[in-house]
Amino acid sequence: MAVIGLVGGTGFDHWGEPAEARVVATRWGAPSDALMRYEAGSHTFWFLARHRRDHSIPPHRVDYRANIAALAKVGVERIIAVNAVGGITERYDAGVLALPDQLVDYTWGRAQTFSDDDDEPLQHIEFAQPFDAVVRAGLVAAAADAGVAVETGGCLGVTQGPRLETAAEIRRLRRDGCDLVGMTSMPEAALARELSLPYAAIAVVSNRAAGLEAEPVTMEAISATMANAIGRVHALLDHLPDD
Ligand code: HPA
Numbered sequence: 424m425a426v427i428g429l430v431g432g433t434g435f436d437h438w439g440e441p442a443e444a445r446v447v448a449t450r451w452g453a454p455s456d457a458l459m460r461y462e463a464g465s466h467t468f469w470f471l472a473r474h475r476r477d478h479s480i481p482p483h484r485v486d487y488r489a490n491i492a493a494l495a496k497v498g499v500e501r502i503i504a505v506n507a508v509g510g511i512t513e514r515y516d517a518g519v520l521a522l523p524d525q526l527v528d529y530t531w532g533r534a535q536t537f538s539d540d541d542d543e544p545l546q547h548i549e550f551a552q553p554f555d556a557v558v559r560a561g562l563v564a565a566a567a568d569a570g571v572a573v574e575t576g577g578c579l580g581v582t583q584g585p586r587l588e589t590a591a592e593i594r595r596l597r598r599d600g601c602d603l604v605g606m607t608s609m610p611e612a613a614l615a616r617e618l619s620l621p622y623a624a625i626a627v628v629s630n631r632a633a634g635l636e637a638e639p640v641t642m643e644a645i646s647a648t649m650a651n652a653i654g655r656v657h658a659l660l661d662h663l664p665d666d
Contacts, residue, residue: 425666428499428620429470430490432607433507434629434649435656436472447493451537452486454493464661469497473504473607481585482606488534491614501558501621504612505656506579507649508605509587509632509640511597514574517648519628520655522562525578526553527599528609532583535610537617548616555621562623565662571655577602579626581609590634604632625659627652 431438441459459470471490474480494502510516538545559575566573580601582588588596588604596604603626615622629645629652630636638644 424465424467426467426469426498426500427663428494428502429468429660430473430494430502430504430611431470432473432505433478434627434646435505435653436474436476436478438470441470445497447496449489449492449496451488451492454489455480455485458493458497464663465665466663468660469494469499483530483533483583483585485607486534487611487614488537491611491618491620492537495618495620499620501555502615503558503562503660504608504622504624506605506607506624506626507629507645508579508603508626509593509630510602510628511580511593511604511632511635512577512602515577515602515628517628517630518652519574520566520571520652520659521574521577521603521626521628522554522559523577523579523603523624523626524552524554524559524575526608526612527578527580527596527601529580529582530609533610535613537614546617548613550613550616553612553616554623558621558623561663561666562625562659564664565659568664569658569662571658573659577626579603579605579608579624582606587640588633593632593634596632603628625656627656
């Protein structure tokens with residue numbers, strides 16, 4: 424049984440009644456919300472709503488440092504992030520659950536490192552593989568056990584938001600090798616690595632990315648697809664293997 428940090432994104436702001444809610448302060452500020460403890464499957468989860476439970480914090484204003492530091496403070500051993508993303512390449516249609524293995528960071532102006540004042544050691548983390556192979560393997564095993572289809576692998580482009588992309592930006596991301604596009608995996612993944620917390624993401628494809636469908640991307644459609652997919656995310660969490 425492991426203690427797992429779970430960062431819930433768009434469409435996953437709530438997770439029923441927690442066993443415990445804890446307000447955590449960090450030297451980087453307050454995390455997005457109280458941390459909620461759940462016992463599910465054979466694991467303890469500390470859930471944090473990345474955008475706050477009322478979904479009021481946009482991607483560029485999330486205090487990613489406070490969030491990761493708060494999860495470290497309550498003693499999580501690894502982190503699973505849930506992200507709503509757009510699908511760019513054909514494998515990643517709306518409704519697909521993906522376990523990306525690469526990312527490209529297009530964000531800017533976000534507090535992106537704990538190495539940010541004289542008291543903190545300068546770190547040049549190794550980040551060739553931004554998502555942890557062991558955590559990803561656990562998710563693949565959970566998917567097989569739960570009978571949930573997942574696309575394993577894929578490169579996630581992380582844009583600044585909060586606006587959605589232009590069609591030309593999506594064409595550029597495709598040329599750059601991105602299969603998926605989201606707004607919140609960076610600096611989250613790098614900060615987890617700085618604290619040596621193994622981190623992987625369940626990327627839920629909520630829509631085909633901008634310009635790929637005749638209809639414009641709407642938040643209503645994103646929310647509806649997320650609502651539909653979230654049961655499968657729970658099934659994965661319930662079937663995470665013991666280790
Ligand atoms: N682009 C960026 N972020 C997203 C998208 C998208 O199309 N869908 C959900 N999050």
